[in-house]
Amino acid sequence: MSMPKRKLGAHGPEVGAIGFGCMSFAGFFGAADDETSLETLAAVEAAGIDFWDTANIYGMGHSERIVGQYLKETGAEVTLATKVGIVPGPPRSFDNSEDYIRAELESSLEKLHRDKVELYYIHRRAQEVPIEILAETMGKLIQEGLIDAWGLSEVAPATIRRAHKVVPVTAVQNEYSLWTRQPELGVIQTCEELGIAFIPFSPLARGALGVSDLDPSQFQDHDFRRVNPRFVEPNWSENLDYIHAFRAYAEKKGVTAPALALAWVLHQGDHLIPIPGTRTSTHLHDWAKAASIGLSEDDLWDLEQILPVGWAAGDRYSDAQLLGIERYC
Template identity: 60%
Template sequence: MTLPKRKIGARDVTAIGFGAMSFAGFFGPADDDVSMQTMSDLIDTGIDFWDTANIYGMGRSERLIGQFFAANPHASKDVFLATKAGIIPGPPRAFNNSEDYLRAELDASLQRLNRDHVELYYIHRRDQNTPIETLAETMGKLIDEGLIGGWGLSEVSPTTIRRAHAITPVMAVQNEYSLWTRQPELGVLRTCAELGITFVPFSPLARGILSDVDLTPATFEAHDFRKHNPRFIAPNFDDNMPHIRAFRTLAASWGMTAAGLAMAWVLARGDHLIPIPGTRTGAHMRDWLPAMTTALTPAQLAQIDATLPAGWAFGDRYSDEQRPGVEYFA
């Protein structure tokens, strides 16, 4: 099966990428051997846009990817790889976008990844103490030096994107976007389209809730991101589930999984979108791979919107502890 491609920078990559946050156990226990097999499955399937970060397991995700590349050099050449820096884990959480810090973190990431460069380097969260123009100049230097192919921003506003892009063209913007998180529609999607920037939705499956299986928050491990996320805590979780089940029913009526339909909806929002779902096992890819070849009709999109209209979800997408660093805008 030949997977459809979309453009990021000058490169064509699969229309759906892969987010490696799951390798660090953020959404349940992770097994390194299983993660290695998942990467093998990604290569076999053809998914060639992978996304990680320096703080995913404090280097664990990057290290596993580097080990896989060491054992599979051909894969390293084929994969368009993105990583990130800028968050200093807490408590309290802090941010650093200075040139010295970003260079040091990039060097450490490259060592873990068994690479001499990455195709895309994101600022994981913007440090408001560093002017965005200064940050853009720093990233331009890293591009000129061949350490990164391009740069990106995460969880930022349209005005930040425009200011940054005016100094050093931005390759990609990564914000949360799914059927239960629609804020990028307030200008980010349009800004990226106007400027020729790829928009990379993370958590396109709403942190696992847009699936055919009920989640059980009571069983979440202490370090699971969702353990303290408002949308997964009572009474919000119980209020959200009837809407999720209605969406599952709709997907089933069209012969699709909930994950597949949710991903097809994201892809339909524009050709400049490349979502990066995460999975701990290659088997879960089967749920959303068909989305790449699914064209939703206007009538279907309208029915989805009637089932899960913008703003339907109960609870904020972040807790007070999870929110710092995110740029809010209206």
């Protein structure tokens, strides 16, 4: 399937306008099995999605192993991103030291069956390491050919600027969707100004903007959303009222709700490359053609009325989940 292309940063490669997040393969949003995950990756490749995102922390390397297995077995050519910096707990902590980053990168490359990755993110910034020192570490990895470029996740505009002055940042990854719009308060603009790709994760609101209602009472114990404030009552019932109105509008337009939600994200700037994720190819087909959906000024106005800024009840993370996130507003 043909997929429109966008630049992964001012000096990066062209990739599909829609990428793919592989977090779900580790069971963060319900049980996942390897056979289904591999089938999903085949559907992702067939859809023309060639920018894949994983992390060493997803299932303690399980997501990377699944991606690596698929790449080894099929020879698929994709632009690959993985992440480092979160140390599993309890208690959860963060490590941005050069020794830790190098050791984790070696482990990730082994799982991915790669000699290098095109993009290596700092998953969370460890505040005790000056961002300039961290940038220098990433610059060494680039010079050594172990990574092509580096990025940051869940950081403030000031951090992006400081890092970019030392070693140019290629991509910044933060949560962004119709129900999480904080990046509009500086991150999106900073990335555009500096020629950095902005990579929205969870652009479908962690499944909330899907084709049917989620039932939080059925979430498994290890499901990330089980303690997420937006999925806990009374917040969830309040949020459903808005979601139903949005879904009705999408139906009126003849598209699915997730495709419309993703089209809205794509419309926010040519430097945005969202990375929705899914455990199954069925859900993939719900939004895979979102890049072909045009939105008029009237459509955008309608969406602002249906889902006004700040409509979601509850914080996007619980207090424990917020650990390591840079706040700037």
